[in-house]
Each structure stands twice: as C-alpha cells, then as structure tokens.
Amino acid sequence: MRILLGVVPQSDVASHPLLAIPALSAYLARSGYESVERRDFAVDVDEWFTRRETVDWAYERVLATRDRLKRSAGFEEERAEWYTRLELTAATYPAIVQALERARDIWFHEPKLEHIQENVRWANKVILLAYRLIGAAHHPTKVEPKTLGMKYDVHVSQDILDATEDAETNPYIEAYRHAVLPQIAANEFDLIGMSGMFFDQIIPAFTLARLLREHSPRSHIVLGGGAVSMLFKGTRPINPDLFRTIDSILLLEGEEPLLQLVRALERDAGTPGPSPRAAGSNLLGAPPADRLEGVASRIYLGRDGTVHRNPIAESNLRDLPTPDFGILRPKPHYQPATRLPFEVSRGCYFKRCTFCNCYKSLRDDYDVMSADVALDHVEELVRRHGVRHFMFTDDVVAPSFLKAFARRVLERGVAITWENNARFEKMFDFELCSLLYLAGCRYLKFGLESGNQRVLDFMDKGTTLQTIEQVLDACHRSGIRVHTYVMMGIPTETLEEMEETIEFLKRNWERIDSFYLAHFQLQDHTPMMGNPAAFHMTNIRPPARQDLPLEFEYDAAGMSRVESRQFVVTASTELQRWYYEDRGFRPASRPTLPRRDPTITNEVVPTFCPSIRMTTLRRDLVQRPVAGSGTSNGSEVRALFNAERHIMKGVNEVGAFVFELCDGVKTLGDIVEMTAEHFEVSASDIADDVYDFYEELLGMGHMFEGPYLKKSTVGEHFVLSGA
Numbered sequence: 001m002r003i004l005l006g007v008v009p010q011s012d013v014a015s016h017p018l019l020a021i022p023a024l025s026a027y028l029a030r031s032g033y034e035s036v037e038r039r040d041f042a043v044d045v046d047e048w049f050t051r052r053e054t055v056d057w058a059y060e061r062v063l064a065t066r067d068r069l070k071r072s073a074g075f076e077e078e079r080a081e082w083y084t085r086l087e088l089t090a091a092t093y094p095a096i097v098q099a100l101e102r103a104r105d106i107w108f109h110e111p112k113l114e115h116i117q118e119n120v121r122w123a124n125k126v127i128l129l130a131y132r133l134i135g136a137a138h139h140p141t142k143v144e145p146k147t148l149g150m151k152y153d154v155h156v157s158q159d160i161l162d163a164t165e166d167a168e169t170n171p172y173i174e175a176y177r178h179a180v181l182p183q184i185a186a187n188e189f190d191l192i193g194m195s196g197m198f199f200d201q202i203i204p205a206f207t208l209a210r211l212l213r214e215h216s217p218r219s220h221i222v223l224g225g226g227a228v229s230m231l232f233k234g235t236r237p238i239n240p241d242l243f244r245t246i247d248s249i250l251l252l253e254g255e256e257p258l259l260q261l262v263r264a265l266e267r268d269a270g271t272p273g274p275s276p277r278a279a280g281s282n283l284l285g286a287p288p289a290d291r292l293e294g295v296a297s298r299i300y301l302g303r304d305g306t307v308h309r310n311p312i313a314e315s316n317l318r319d320l321p322t323p324d325f326g327i328l329r330p331k332p333h334y335q336p337a338t339r340l341p342f343e344v345s346r347g348c349y350f351k352r353c354t355f356c357n358c359y360k361s362l363r364d365d366y367d368v369m370s371a372d373v374a375l376d377h378v379e380e381l382v383r384r385h386g387v388r389h390f391m392f393t394d395d396v397v398a399p400s401f402l403k404a405f406a407r408r409v410l411e412r413g414v415a416i417t418w419e420n421n422a423r424f425e426k427m428f429d430f431e432l433c434s435l436l437y438l439a440g441c442r443y444l445k446f447g448l449e450s451g452n453q454r455v456l457d458f459m460d461k462g463t464t465l466q467t468i469e470q471v472l473d474a475c476h477r478s479g480i481r482v483h484t485y486v487m488m489g490i491p492t493e494t495l496e497e498m499e500e501t502i503e504f505l506k507r508n509w510e511r512i513d514s515f516y517l518a519h520f521q522l523q524d525h526t527p528m529m530g531n532p533a534a535f536h537m538t539n540i541r542p543p544a545r546q547d548l549p550l551e552f553e554y555d556a557a558g559m560s561r562v563e564s565r566q567f568v569v570t571a572s573t574e575l576q577r578w579y580y581e582d583r584g585f586r587p588a589s590r591p592t593l594p595r596r597d598p599t600i601t602n603e604v605v606p607t608f609c610p611s612i613r614m615t616t617l618r619r620d621l622v623q624r625p626v627a628g629s630g631t632s633n634g635s636e637v638r639a640l641f642n643a644e645r646h647i648m649k650g651v652n653e654v655g656a657f658v659f660e661l662c663d664g665v666k667t668l669g670d671i672v673e674m675t676a677e678h679f680e681v682s683a684s685d686i687a688d689d690v691y692d693f694y695e696e697l698l699g700m701g702h703m704f705e706g707p708y709l710k711k712s713t714v715g716e717h718f719v720l721s722g723a
Contacts, residue, residue, distance in 0.1 A: 004036075004038075004193070005195070006039040006195070009041065010144075011198055016341050017040075018197055019323060020197065023320070024255060025038055027259060028258065030321045037189075039183070049175060050103075058134050058137035092132070131144050131145055137171070141171060154203060154231070157242055161244075161245075185216075191219065191261070193223075194208065194223050194224075196224075196228045198227050205223055210244075213246075220265055229252050232251065237307070238299065243307070249298070250298055252297060253313070260295045261298065296311060317368065324384075326384060339387070339389040340385065342377065342393070344374045345369065352460045354526065355520065357526045371405040372408060375409060375412065378390060397420045402432075403432055407435070418440055419441070419444065420445070424447075424461075425463070433477070442479075446471070449485065449486060452493075482512050482514075483514045483516070488517065489520040491556040492535075492556070493564070517568050537554040537556050604668045605668075675689075
C-alpha cells in the first residue's frame, strides 16, 4: 500500500521540526507499513517562493498592478494603501535579486562555520523580503516564512473553500502546481495524509487537498493535527462541501486511527494485512464510505449526505515507538542548531484552570511515560540523529516526572539539554531546579497568567504569588531560564489588576527571561463555557459568519473587551521595550578581548558540552592526574569532568567562577565584566585570564566545537556550533 504523509505550510515553529509525521510514520512502520513516504511540503514551497524566476514573476505582477492602479480614477483609502504597499515592495526588488542566491545558499544548506550570526540574520532578512514580494503580488495576502494572513477566515468553512480556488490571492496554488504536484504525480498513492498543527496551515492544507483531488482522484485524502482537531471537534454541524476535497478528518491522537484507516483501505482491496503488496502496490480506487465507518476518531461524509463523527480513540504513550525524523529534510529555519520535539505525557494532571480546554477537548486523563521509557526514546533519538537538544511538547509536565527523569539522565550519563512547559508548583524548589539544570534542563515555560491573587483564584490556578516568586527565584539561582505566559482581560478583571500584573513582571525582570502577553479568549469545552453565569458572562455567541468558531463572544460587566485588548497591545509593546532596551538587555560596549583567534569576539557565548560537570574531589581519592590548578584547599581539588570523553581539568577560583557564568546566554564580554566586578579588578586586567580559560577548554573539547554565537535581542537566537 502506498502512503504519503506530509507537513503543509505555514508553520510558526522556527526552532524544530514538527512531531506529528515522524510519530505517525514510526507507528505505521512498527505495524508493518515501512515504506511510508514523508515530505515537508513547506520546504518545497520555501524553495519555490525564493527562486529567482518566482521573484521575477512576482515583481512583474506587482509593477503591472501598481501601474493599473495609477491609471485608476480616484483613490479611496483602501486602494491608496494597496498602491503604497506595491510601491514600497517593488522598491526592494533590486536588493532581493542581488542577494538572493547567497541567501538561499545559507538558508538551504547544512550549517557551516562561516554561517555565523550576522550571515544568518542577513539571509533571513533577504528571504523575508522575497516572501513579502510574493504576498504583495497576491494582495491583500500577507505571507512570511512563518505566518500567513489572508482575507479569508479559517473559521468560516465557505471561506476555506473559496480560498482554495482564488489564484489571485492564494500564492500556494501556483507553488503547489510547480513544486509539489509533479513529485506526487509519478506515484499513485492510496492514502495521502496532511498534518495541520496551526491555523495558518488550514487554507494551505485544503488548497493542496483540492489540487490533489484533481490530480489523484483515487487517493484517500485525510487531514489531522492540532488546529484541524480544534476546528472540527465538537457537536456543531460541519459543512459537507468540505468533503469535496477530502475523504477523512482524524481528530486528536492520530496513531491508532490512522492505522485503522490504512488497514480498512487495505482490507477493501482484498489483502488482510501488511504484505509485499503493502510495500509498493496501488489499490486503484477508494472503497465506499460505509466500509470505513468503524475507523475511530474519524469525521467523514456518509452516503446519506451528512457528516458523521466516530468515537475518539486514545493511545497509550508507553506503547508508542520512537518517532523517526530521519527522512524529513531539515527546514531552513532550523539552522544553524536543531532541537527535536518529543512528548512524554498527554493531557493535564491539574485539570482545574477555568479558562483552559486542554483537559476537556484534547484528552480526559493524564497519560505519562515512566522516566526510564522516556529516556530510552531520547537516547535512541540521539543515536539516530546526533541531536542533543530536545523540546518536550507536552501541554504540561509534572515536576515528579522531571525529578525522576533528571535522576535517570545523571545516572546514565546522557549528555542532553531540554526545555518544557510546567506549572508553578512548590515542588520546584532550589534543590529540584539545581538537579534539573545538572541533568540538562535549560528552559522552563510557565503559565503565570496574572500578577494578582484574586484573578489567579478566579482562574482556579491553584497557586499563589508567593509560590510563583519562590519558583522564579529557584530557577534563576539554578541557571534555568524562564518564560511566562500572561493572559489579561478575563471577565471581572479590572484595569488596576492588569496593571498589577505588569508591575509583577517588572519587579521580577531579572528572574523572567521572556514573556508573552495574550488577551483572554472564551473557548468551547472550558469550565467557563460550561457555566458562564458563575463567571459573570451572558449572551454567549459565536462571531458573525463563523461556523467553525474557536473564540466566542460574550457580555460581561467591567472593562469592555475592546478596552482590555487595547491595554494588552499597548502594555506588551511598552513592556518589551522596558525589558529589552531600557533595562539594558541590549549589549553595551565591552572592553576589547585579546584577538588570538579572530573568530572569537566579545559576542561569543561560551557553551559547555552537556556532559561537563563541576565537581569537588578529595586529592587522596583521585585515581588519575588532574591537569591544571585546583583550589587552594590542600585536601580537595575542584575540577571540570567531561563524562563523555573522560577528561578532567582542575580549576582555580577564577575558573570556577567563570564556569558558573557560562550558561549559554552570557557573552564573553558579559563574563569579563562580571568576573572583574566579583574579584574587584579592572576588566582589562581579567580579560586575558577569561580568554585563556575559554580557549584552553575549547582546545580540550570541553566546549562545543566552534564558538556559540547569539544575538542578544528578544525572541531571536541564532546559535551556531561546529559540525
């Protein structure tokens, strides 16, 4: 049986590949369907949009439209904005074509040492300009490498269908015809599955489905993914016309439903299960819809002309195979460093937040792997792909799991780093956070929501401001960076309470490394939606025209939603400026370091290999010579130990202090100044010592090969290590 699984554009994830297709294909492979073809259609589109021929075509179209508007009689405001956009975008064309070839080389090739910070930043800007030119040629569409904005609403089913046929404003129609369909036409796939994790992927997914229906009418086309599930899960009627382009929608966890669908299709072709035929044959025709009625989690159009929903199936995480990222091509945005996503739990162990629908709409129970099983998977991913940076994509990971996982990591000596979502729990004390850091945890993302206790209680967050500040302090002291999600505008929240949240963020600015301010959305399958009166809301209704709503409108006393939303927009802008500019987060001038190696500058960010540990050893128990100078204590020596390479180096007091500062965030310039301040000497006097220490450790293999470089501005980290 011939199966194709693919990721569609536009994903707003820039740091790692998406998990769905590697997880699904691994599950099918374990069940005997090993020849699943996988593609990242987003990479195909990236390559097409940034070709010189495509950019030239877009420029000519922009000029023609601009000239046509010039000849028009009278300019209303909307048309004037359109003309201005075309004029400004056209002016970027000479710069784009001059730099495009070099930018594509940086974007689409494996990381090279010369592709350092400034090169990657420069290439991103060139690619962004090319994308904006493509968008202007399809006005009013706005398309960028990670985002898509169209005049069509993905929450209106008819808009989705209309967008798939609008070649004037939908740039994906031509991109798919040239960059995707020719690759598929050579194969008659029995099943073509597409994953849409984000709402910006909905119209590109249905667009590709419509084109595939025209070119591969016998293929069974199925959609799944997070955004698809959010749109179609529920009891509201679904427009049957959507099934002109697709055959099935699979909701939520897709492993078992997809396997059931594949087996059902194969049974209808007369083969009982995986066989030689399954590896390369074509079934030449989809079976009647009623023969697939038993597939779990499936939405489909029945023979009676109505849309049917099958019961949801859930998988046991402990029984799932290790995801396989091996065939998917690296997406350009992952350069120069790649993290792999992994899932250690599904659902939520807390299940109380009144605004949240994760534990109601996604999964009722909390399913979590054992620490040993999770680490087995992680080690397998390290072995297969050579990647040591991981992001646990769970909605929330329990601190009890993290504690057990960290202990296993240290016991086995696995050199990895990771990040995950978490709740503000008392269990995150300094002892646990230090353990997590030693085991590789570098980033925790918490749902703060509010800096006002009454609002937290109204949300039933189950925590206190005192606990939150204690956790922030523990993370900061242990070296774990913290991101906080903040939500404002919840019913009954006052202007004064929202201002308290802003003050909380400012008060804790040294312990909160990044944040995101969002405006409250009333969503289905939440406690608030189930009992709106208890939360002082009335007149619950979907937005006008929307038959696939996510956010619902309501009436409530207090600040209007328009007022609270404007506060969030203004506060977010001002707070970001305060955090990252007024408070000195941008790098200031630094003393010049010795330039023995011209690639190492003040902006180098020293980053130790994850296998490095600082330890204090008794001299009489050290079984091998320890290079370097130890501490002044005659009976003990402080040393850096590389567990992976079995290399040990003694360090003096200055070296131990510098080691603690090398957190993957601070630059050498930062470290020189902080070391000078700590030992009460001038920066120029200590610079040589810091530089020599770093260069020596780099030569011994204690540091990552090649300097790690980063841009010290919010939200953009261009990190590069030697291959």
